[in-house]
Amino acid sequence: MPAVENTIVICAGGACISAGEISVKESLENTLKEYALEEVVQVVETGCMGACDLGPIMVIYPEGIFYQKLNSENVKKIVEEHLLKGRVVKEFLYTGPTGEVKEKPQEELPFFKKQIKIATRNLGVVDPLSIEEYIARDGYFALTKVIKDMSPDKVIEELKKSGLRGRGGAGFPTGLKWEFAKKAEGDVKYVICNADEGDPGAFMDRAILEGDPHTVVEAMTIAAYTVGANKGFIYVRAEYPLAIERFSRALETAREYGFLGENILGTDFSFDIEIRIGAGAFVCGEETALINSIEGQRGIPRVKPPYPAQKGLWGKPTLINNVETYANIPPIILHGGDWFAQFGVEGSRGTKVFALAGKVNNTGLVEVPMGITLRELINEIGGGVPNGKKLKAVQTGGPSGGCVPEKYIDTPITYDTLKELGTIIGSGGMIVMDEDDCMVDVAKFFLEFTVEESCGQCTPCRDGTKRMLEILERITEGEGTEEDLEKLKELGEHIMKTSLCGLGQTAPQPVLSTMRYFWDEYEAHVKEKRCPAKKCKELTRIVIDREKCVGCTACARVCPVNAITGSVRQPHEIDPELCTRCGSCLEVCRFGAISKVSP
Ligand SMILES: Cc1cc2nc3c(=O)[nH]c(=O)nc-3n(C[C@H](O)[C@H](O)[C@H](O)COP(=O)(O)O)c2cc1C
Ligand code: SF4
Numbered sequence: 001m002p003a004v005e006n007t008i009v010i011c012a013g014g015a016c017i018s019a020g021e022i023s024v025k026e027s028l029e030n031t032l033k034e035y036a037l038e039e040v041v042q043v044v045e046t047g048c049m050g051a052c053d054l055g056p057i058m059v060i061y062p063e064g065i066f067y068q069k070l071n072s073e074n075v076k077k078i079v080e081e082h083l084l085k086g087r088v089v090k091e092f093l094y095t096g097p098t099g100e101v102k103e104k105p106q107e108e109l110p111f112f113k114k115q116i117k118i119a120t121r122n123l124g125v126v127d128p129l130s131i132e133e134y135i136a137r138d139g140y141f142a143l144t145k146v147i148k149d150m151s152p153d154k155v156i157e158e159l160k161k162s163g164l165r166g167r168g169g170a171g172f173p174t175g176l177k178w179e180f181a182k183k184a185e186g187d188v189k190y191v192i193c194n195a196d197e198g199d200p201g202a203f204m205d206r207a208i209l210e211g212d213p214h215t216v217v218e219a220m221t222i223a224a225y226t227v228g229a230n231k232g233f234i235y236v237r238a239e240y241p242l243a244i245e246r247f248s249r250a251l252e253t254a255r256e257y258g259f260l261g262e263n264i265l266g267t268d269f270s271f272d273i274e275i276r277i278g279a280g281a282f283v284c285g286e287e288t289a290l291i292n293s294i295e296g297q298r299g300i301p302r303v304k305p306p307y308p309a310q311k312g313l314w315g316k317p318t319l320i321n322n323v324e325t326y327a328n329i330p331p332i333i334l335h336g337g338d339w340f341a342q343f344g345v346e347g348s349r350g351t352k353v354f355a356l357a358g359k360v361n362n363t364g365l366v367e368v369p370m371g372i373t374l375r376e377l378i379n380e381i382g383g384g385v386p387n388g389k390k391l392k393a394v395q396t397g398g399p400s401g402g403c404v405p406e407k408y409i410d411t412p413i414t415y416d417t418l419k420e421l422g423t424i425i426g427s428g429g430m431i432v433m434d435e436d437d438c439m440v441d442v443a444k445f446f447l448e449f450t451v452e453e454s455c456g457q458c459t460p461c462r463d464g465t466k467r468m469l470e471i472l473e474r475i476t477e478g479e480g481t482e483e484d485l486e487k488l489k490e491l492g493e494h495i496m497k498t499s500l501c502g503l504g505q506t507a508p509q510p511v512l513s514t515m516r517y518f519w520d521e522y523e524a525h526v527k528e529k530r531c532p533a534k535k536c537k538e539l540t541r542i543v544i545d546r547e548k549c550v551g552c553t554a555c556a557r558v559c560p561v562n563a564i565t566g567s568v569r570q571p572h573e574i575d576p577e578l579c580t581r582c583g584s585c586l587e588v589c590r591f592g593a594i595s596k597v598s599p
């Protein structure tokens with residue numbers, strides 16, 4: 001059999017599949033057959049490579065050339081040119097925000113260069129369905145090391161040295177949590193993996209489960225050995241069918257290989273994992289609500305203490321960690337806690353996966369050392385704000401977090417610095433906003449989410465957040481008063497102090513942090529009935545400049561409500577009573593005659 005000359009790694013993560021990866025792969029394999037290359041070119045499907053908006057993507061090795069936005073046609077050309085003639089096909093290479101083509105190996109591209117991959121080390125590298133490929137990348141070596149050579153206390157010691165903190169949102173020190181669970185008294189204990197991932201925009205947990213499921217199986221088994229559990233559950237939302245499928249497959253093969261099930265690696269330690277599928281309520285990601293849900297009860301939070309490590313699933317000591325937290329465990333065991341702690345800064349060690357979204361050129365998943373600045377993340381890795389617009393703020397931590405205004409762009413990202421700025425790292429959602437975003441509207445968006453997702457169990461969260469939303473609606477509709485602003489603040493602070501769980505305790509954060517940094521914007525809405533970003537529909541008007549309008553009629557033809565009148569070659573006019581501010585006319589006017597104004 002001839003030796004393999006090239007390996008093509010094609011991303012089979014959720015986003016690339018939605019963008020057409022299946023037909024690209026089919027066309028690639030057919031073309032390789034057509035040119036009798038199928039024996040010398042190996043095609044490997046992997047998990048998410050991070051640059052999801054460029055999908056479908058593939059990398060050709062040994063050169064590491066990264067091709068983006070593939071389809072079944074252009075992939076044929078890549079085979080003919082790159083593989084047969086040795087010529088890189090420039091038109092499908094990674095293209096930077098200003099249109100420059102980058103003919104460089106993947107790891108030298110700006111999006112990948114500053115990344116350090118620990119939790120996502122195997123994404124885009126291994127076939128998630130192959131346990132052999134996972135083993136070839138040191139998979140299950142950490143478990144073997146733990147079972148053969150390490151006492152539970154030694155595992156905990158390494159975790160403490162590593163400084164790893166929970167990546168699910170609260171940032172609790174992982175070593176300490178494992179120690180509590182180990183020390184808790186009980187003949188039966190449980191280990192849970194929280195894969196609920198309800199934070200809008202975050203998808204690192206899904207990507208890890210889809211792209212490297214064995215790392216979570218291995219880490220949960222290490223956790224079970226350490227704390228003394230024999231049974232584990234992973235709680236995944238039903239919206240993640242591919243993650244569920246690949247994780248189930250990983251469980252089966254891990255059992256076949258003796259890494260899971262009875263007498264693991266021939267010892268008397270037995271542990272197995274069951275998948276529990278959640279219906280997708282944000283509150284079910286809260287650990288005690290999740291435990292209720294696994295027990296078959298309504299998914300509502302319990303009063304803490306007792307904490308799950310003391311009294312969790314079915315009243316037994318339970319260790320619960322997030323997917324990304326678990327994904328860091330095998331490398332920490334293999335290389336040691338000190339190795340992990342070399343990345344990051346005091347109090348925030350290691351790396352963190354962020355989901356970059358919003359007004360940024362390169363959106364997707366990135367894993368960077370803690371302590372990197374927002375500027376490096378947004379401008380260098382993210383490629384900056386598109387269309388020459390100005391960065392206004394970044395929302396971190398999703399609906400439980402807050403915004404960081406542009407003036408703090410040089411802030412290093414750590415648990416402490418973000419806390420000082422009134423926000424959190426959370427699960428790693430990062431939404432970039434530009435000058436066209438209205439901060440009152442942003443706060444309203446997040447509050448709408450929490451109002452919808454509140455479990456309704458306690459009054460401050462159930463009713464208080466609704467009242468806050470009503471006030472925000474009034475403000476964005478031009479009906480707000482100065483008294484409303486005071487009430488909003490007071491109510492927010494009260495809800496945070498008196499709610500039962502983290503959902504209510506953090507729900508007002510997006511409102512309070514935007515009020516803190518963008519008070520003038522709130523005042524403009526209330527006092528001047530003006531939306532400075534011209535986003536709030538009730539406070540804006542669409543107008544036609546008579547001087548610029550040539551009467552081409554393009555706007556009138558697209559207006560869905562016939563709000564535009566005027567004869568051919570005569571200036572047109574918009575009836576403000578009929579206009580719904582849909583913006584369609586703005587997009588079609590080629591003469592720049594139509595604009596949005598806010599008084
Ligand atoms: C409303 C709410 C939603 C949460 N959603 C998640 C989630 O989707 N995934 C997650 O890992 N943690 C979530 N958490 C945090 C968990 O309660 C818990 O702290 C975490 O699973 C612990 O794991 P870690 O220490 O590894 O971060 C949520 C918390 C709250 C208050
Ligand atoms: S704070 Fe909200 S989500 Fe949490 S228990 Fe109370 S009502 Fe339910």
Ligand code: SF4
Pocket residue numbers: 542555558559560561562563564574578579580581582583584585586
């Ligand atoms: S904004 Fe929409 S509704 Fe208003 S005039 Fe233009 S096309 Fe018509």
Ligand code: FES
Pocket residue numbers: 011012013014015016017047048049050051052053055057
């Ligand atoms: S799914 Fe392909 S890069 Fe994310």
